[in-house]
Amino acid sequence: MEDTVSALRSLMVSHSPPLDALVVPSEDYHLSEYVSARDKRREFVSGFTGSAGLALITKKEALLWTDGRYFLQAEKELSAGWKLMRIGEDPAVDIWMADNLPKEASVGVDPWCISIDTAQRWERAFAEKQQKLVPTSKNLVDEVWINRPPAEINAVIVHPVKFAGRSVADKLKDLRKKLVHEQTRGIIFTALDEVAWLYNIRGSDVAYCPVVHAFAIVTSNSAFIYVDKQKVSVEVQTHLVENGIEIQEYTAVSSDATLLATDELDAVSTAKAALAETEARKIPSEIDKSVNGEHQAEENSNDLIWADPVSCCYALYAKLNPDTVLLQQSPLALAKALKNSVELDGLKKAHIRDGAAVVQYLVWLDKKMQDIYGASGYFLEKDSVKKEKHLQSLKLTEVTVSDQLEGFRASKEVELTEQLSIYLDMLFLEKILLKKKKW
Template identity: 70%
Template sequence: MAEETLAALRSLMASHSPPLDALVVPSEDYHQSEYVSARDKRREFVSGFSGSAGLALITSNEALLWTDGRYFLQAEQQLSSQWKLMRMGEDPTVDIWMADNLSSEAAIGVDPWCISVDTANKWEQAFAKKQQKLIQTTTNLVDEVWTSRPPPETNPVIVHPLEFAGRSVEDKLKDLREKLNQEKARAIIVTTLDEVAWLYNVRGSDVSYNPVVHAYAIVTSDSAFFYVDKKKMSSEASTYMEKNGIEVRDYSAVNSDAALLATDQLASTYSKTDSISTGPVGDNPRQEDSTNNLVWIDPATCCFALYTKLNLDKVLQQSSPLALAKALKNPIEMEGLKNAHIRDGAAVVQYLVWLDKQMQEIYGAPGYFVDGEVNKKDQLRSTKLTELSVSDKLEEFRASKEHFRGLSFPTISSVGPNGAIIHYSPEPETCAELDPNSMYLFDSGAQYLDGTTDITRTVHFGKPSSHEKESYTAVLKGHIGLGNARFPNGTTGHVLDILARLPLWKDGLDYRHGTGHGIGSYLNVHEGPHQISFRPAARNVPLQPSMTVTDEPGYYEDGNFGIRLENVLIVKEADTRFNFGDRGYLSFEHITWAPYQRKLIDVSLLVPEEIDWLNNYHSKCREILGSYLNSSEKEWLKKATEPIGT
């Protein structure tokens, strides 16, 4: 099938005007999303690689797939012999590879809706030295050969209640318009799905695991537009939009409206400026400053197609103000996130109790608490546990909790060698059976109306080796070290990333992924603009109070095991003894509650401060989760969180 697909694409490339020497197939959709709907998984369709990050390049005689360190093992397993894996961070980047390996004046095709302004500009600079050209295809060539492409989603737009959103659309639009005025902009095009959902307080189900709707927004000093398939709009949603002065237009109309915006001819059929002030400008709060003539786009997320519709001399290319506003949780969102994580922690504990019992009964494992040999059973088992069947059970426990709306990403349920595949996703036909003699890693999360969760724990139900214990303890030390950090205002996640790695580096170990990402409020599980990572982008945005961020160091040994520990943290002001430079200091508050497995910890490697933190955290787990558990579950948790001695 892959061979036929490549042949069909190469035929279209040859007949294209001009003929294409190469075709780029990005992972992203028209909104530059990390996670995309089934019909937008074009890169997966052409390559067979299902990871969330990557880019495919097809030439007349080669097919290459770029992806990052999270997916090296997975890509090796999924790519056919016709594809060559290009490892990000080790091999040349795609633009450098094209500039060096394609002929002079080569024509390189891409769907301009699936590539950001930043990426397109970067590539065009790389191509200039050999007069190579980036060609915007008028149709997506992959769509032309993808005969079984899934149909468009027609899921309803859901109004997100103020009791969970915490701030009204009116307030959010007012703040946004003040930002526009400050930057001398008369309008902004919002292309990122979670930003549109957050701004208008709506949710949807167009992308699996992400409660968003395929939509754009344009906001001017006196009008607001929502571009969506109108079949998705219920009478309630339509009334809600009208009440908030938001005009609903067809999804595809954003293309022509961007051109109208460029010439300042975009007009709303009604205006709500009487109820939605643009903020003070001169004597008249609704008067637009005559110098405000820019259209704001975020070049990292706005697609190249919309950018080319604008007057390029009047474009403000700057990070979206909504990204930071969304990341700074309001008090209602903060409270909701904490409550969601408590219910989620209870579900994880219930899962561990169930799994511990099953491993003992089915496999003769000594269990979660006992560091001993497996009591091998020779008879054929009437039942067995697989990576997929146990992850389904975890979902059952979550589904029983208040406000549950689904998972926040496909559960990573991985035993033994599969744990070393960082973003492993078990499949029904190929997933492994649980093994009491192997490490088991599960990274999972849920969407609740009041918050999004993400947690990882690694456990062993048999007798872990001393190497496994030492590795687990090094990861735990890094996890505690980052979580306990205090740091001055203005500090970025790029600076803090080292804290989680130091205990691993001490033994010459490391991991190939970032250490932390923001998390949404019933939105995407990965949320910027901040992050904790070695990657340069982590330098861009300092951590600020009321941001959420994960703390998830790991260690992965190919062909053997994987270890990761993950909690969600909230950034808060720190009460320090001194305040050097009057900068103010920050710290973290853990809001994830589930035990770390004591038998995997080599206590001799912990310092007293780490032991105190661990015992205090476990005490809080008992206190916070107790009311959600039955008597046997409470007893299990009590045993799982017994104090660790020196």
């Protein structure tokens, strides 16, 4: 880790302007807490493997901020060259930088990895000493990460309406109504769960999270998704195009944000042209257009662009005119939280399937404990005399019983992720322990 920090300090010195400090957040370009292997930059730099934290490298110090979940873990994983900063006990990172860095210090950060809200809060903290936040053109950690894991090409899949409960067209219609209500003409989505929910797609780009690395921009007339096209099958392409969504390369979101700022994005949309041709055949009335939220640009004279200050990265915000940006919580936050009848039914069925698998597993475990160890049965008491068998060959471990439980779950209609499985196991054990306490 010391070599990595030294290499970063060399890049800080040669950077223009030279950097007095470098911030390495945990988040990826979508500000996710849980990230793919190639986006674990803070872990690579510090050696700390927790999901939440922030590393700060100055000319002489290396500090790591994390929350109470990880204090003990960080103490064990950080090397002697690092100082643990406990959130809630030590000064917040912006306060520490403002107080400890010199006047007019330059603090570097990858603008793709911090939110609008965070960047603006830091800039306010820096104002008194004329310190400045410097967005780096490249991620300096990537420059020194020689064996950085490659990007994985995981297929995008369509999330059927029979599970989603709402069509993409219906979601876009409601979204465009909200755009009109807030007097905006476009919105940028960077949060992976919001892109997946809005366009009814799923993926496996992040372990245990069914999401796709993708951005989205929706205007009064057009809709775009920015994703590695190698991940898009013919089925997914058809699904997106039929819903008026134009597929762009992942990196094109930066230039398209610039076009959005100048109100030129709709003009380059091929999907818009195709959709317009389809709509022309339907000859919708002006009333229908108003109800559907399909207002033409000239009908919506508003010039604001909507961006969620907490979930939108600072890099895309910097492409916009700050005077024409509506900084407000994403309209999808509440929409995602309000589950429709199909989603509620799916949740109930998931619990029933998993409950059946857990009971099946517990009966299996109970029998194995009797057969192998001669333990008293919790569910069933065998009539035969229990005999202890060869423990070395038949010994149960956390791994073997976990694999068996996964096998039971996989045999059901829909397999749960390992992360959810662990949670449900813990929930069951908690109930058992509470029951034993009453005894």
